[in-house]
Amino acid sequence: MYLVPPMDDEPPPAxxxxxxxxxxxxxxxxxxxxxxxxxxxxxxLDVLADVASHWRRLDWQRRLLGRxxxxxxxxxxxxxxxTKDWRDDQIYEVDVRVxxxxxxAPALYRRxxxxxxxxxxxxxxxxxxxxxRAVADAGIAWCQAYRRHQWHxxxxxxxxxxxxxxxxxxxxxxxxxxx
Numbered sequence: 001m002y003l004v005p006p007m008d009d010e011p012p013p014a015x016x017x018x019x020x021x022x023x024x025x026x027x028x029x030x031x032x033x034x035x036x037x038x039x040x041x042x043x044x045l046d047v048l049a050d051v052a053s054h055w056r057r058l059d060w061q062r063r064l065l066g067r068x069x070x071x072x073x074x075x076x077x078x079x080x081x082x083t084k085d086w087r088d089d090q091i092y093e094v095d096v097r098v099x100x101x102x103x104x105a106p107a108l109y110r111r112x113x114x115x116x117x118x119x120x121x122x123x124x125x126x127x128x129x130x131x132x133r134a135v136a137d138a139g140i141a142w143c144q145a146y147r148r149h150q151w152h153x154x155x156x157x158x159x160x161x162x163x164x165x166x167x168x169x170x171x172x173x174x175x176x177x178x179x
Contacts, residue, residue, distance in 0.1 A: 006149070006153070007053075007056075007145070007146055007149040008146075009146055010142070011052065011138050011139060011141075011142035012055070014059060015051075015052060015055050015138060015142065016134065016135055016138045018051075018071055019048060019134050019135075019137060019138035019141070020131055020134035020135070020138070022072065022075060023133065023134045023137060026044050026047065026048075026075065026079070027040075027041075027044055029079065030043050030044040030047070030079065030083070032096075032098075033079070033083040033096075034083060034086055034087075034096070035095075035096035035097070039086060043079075043082050043083060043086055044079075045137065045140060045141055045144070046082055046144075047075060047078045047079050047082050048075075048137060048138070048140075048141030049141040049142075049144035049145045049148070050074075050078040050082075050145075051071060051074060051075050051078065051141070052138075052141050052142045052144070052145035052146075053145040053148060053149065054074060055071070055145075058070045058071040058074055059071070
């Protein structure tokens with residue numbers, strides 16, 4: 001029996017719906033904040049994992065405390081923290097500029113491109129609809145949060161064991177045994 005039940009290993013439908021509703025805006029904002037760096041995908045998945053870690057609390061705030069935007073506000077705060085940490089980790093000063101799409105990009109698909117690009121015209125499209133990407137990203141973020149939850153549980157058990165042993169040692173040393 002648990003006072004607070006452990007985290008589910010599968011994301012709840014409400015979390016998947018939240019991710020689906022906010023995924024496109026989150027990806028655009030992350031890409032804008034880090035200047036289209038390839039690290040943007042890791043940052044937004046970490047932000048989604050942060051939200052997943054606190055989903056029960058955020059859902060409770062929404063339902064019982066009447067804060068319908070609790071999860072969205074937390075998502076925004078975590079995005080700010082994650083991008084600030086990313087900027088602080090950069091070796092050089094980050095200069096973010098939005099550049100227009102290059103005019104030579106379509107030329108890659110013409111003759112002279114790689115064999116993979118030439119075969120791409122005859123292969124079926126593997127692009128998934130937007131909902132599938134949201135479900136996949138929600139699952140990945142939930143899995144990261146679940147693993148983090150498991151490691152925290154192990155840490156709590158180790159800390160409890162150390163405190164228990166220290167208490168036993170302290171108690172046993174204070175008891176004087178006369179023979």
